Amino acid sequence: MENAILGEVHNQMGIDGAGGNAHAGLHPGVKLRHIRAFLDIAAFGSITGAAQAQGVTQPALSRTLAELEALLATPLFRRDGRKLALTEAGALFRHHASLGVQAFEAAANALHPGRAEAVIRAGVLPTAATQLFPHVALRFHALRPDSTLAIITGPHSHLMQLLRRGRIDLMLGRMPDAGEMQDMSFEHLYDDDIVLVARAGHPAQAAGLSLAATLRRYPVILPPHGAIIRRPVEALLAAHDLSALRPAFETVALTVGCGIVVQSDAVWFISRGVVSGDLALGRMQVLATDAAYLSGAVGLTTRPGPAAASGVDLIRQITLEIVAAGLHR
Structure with missing residues (x-):
């Protein structure tokens, strides 16, 4: 749907995707709403996410983007799977547009000294x-x-x-x-370690189980997809032939993860900084992972x-x- 709307507006406004209808400098039709829409779409990587954040409909935001691309006579995004990725021109435009919006915000704040710092x-x-x-x-x-x-x-x-x-x-x-x-x-x-934690007195330590045996025997909590620490944890699992391991839970939230761990035999891959308080209080313990360096x-x-x-x-x-x-x- 996004592609259809963009294409319709491109046709109506005469954009050819190859730099036609170019204007010297900024076209007078470009408004601040065009710039903010573009920056939000670039941040979310989709029109749908940006529209939800702005509280507008997807067709309305699609038309705003298409208007901007037509006024600039340059495609700013290309389809990359299910996401919108910036073109080379789009990345360059985002750099300068972001600085421009910040300059406008600074100008507005300058009219009311101290308000921006409140x-x-x-x-x-x-x-x-x-x-x-x-x-x-x-x-x-x-x-x-x-x-x-x-x-x-x-x-x-x-x-x-x-x-x-x-x-x-x-x-x-x-x-x-x-x-x-x-x-x-x-x-x-x-640097903060990524650790495998379990409740105090967890049976895996007393039994001297290997990492692979521990992860196969007990419920595992992994960081969710999209979490920065997910990929290094997946690399560790792959090194132990556990790439197919299905976690019981996925979270990096302290209250949820800690609640599950201290009330069960589940084990949790998490940044040490998240659970340092519980480790210091003795509610949790760190299990060996056989990883020489797992941190960030x-x-x-x-x-x-x-x-x-x-x-x-x-x-x-x-x-x-x-x-x-x-x-x-």
Whole structure:
């Protein structure tokens, strides 16, 4: 349906997909709504997801995109399976369009000094949500009592979409994939292990079972597809001829995963930072995985631009101090 609507509007407006009807500079018909629609579609990789986020219909957003492509006389997306992928021209346009929207936001904020700093929006992934970020939040409040720190949690893909669209000012957690880092900046803080945890006194340890035997005998909880740590865990399973293993559950949520583990013999692949508190209290234990190095970088991901810059910089300084003091573990 998306292709049909785009094609209809292309025909109506005369876009030929090869750069015809080109204009010098920006066509006067291009509006801010076109740019915001384009950036949201690029962030979600589909018109359907962007339309749901904007609260508009899919046909309406398809027409907005088709109008923009016609006005620019350049296709911005190509079909890649079930997703829309940016063309080379689309990627270039997103870079400059994103900076342009941020500049407009900065101009609006400049009319009301201090308003943009009243609320700092931080996206926090599970690996940093349990130990590290509570320290950051409390220190930030002590230094900025007149500011509100809005904390948004959720899966990695969701927070990256919010960050790219300017709906959050920073993301704290595992490093995004290289393909997601266009127009983004990542500052490494520390490495966090991926561990296999079980309840205290789990029978697998007493029996001296191998990793493969443990995973075949007991219910397994894996990170969901789309979680940053899913792929290294799958690589570990493949190395032990367990690629066909069917997990009983999939989650990286502390409350759900911990509740299942401590009440059963289930075992859970999860970032150490998520369960560090339960490990310290002795509610869980780490089982050997025979993996020499199963970890990933944790840090701050930000997008360029002046929005909430001083607040973001303060969070950065606080986070560095807390990590240096070892309070994140």
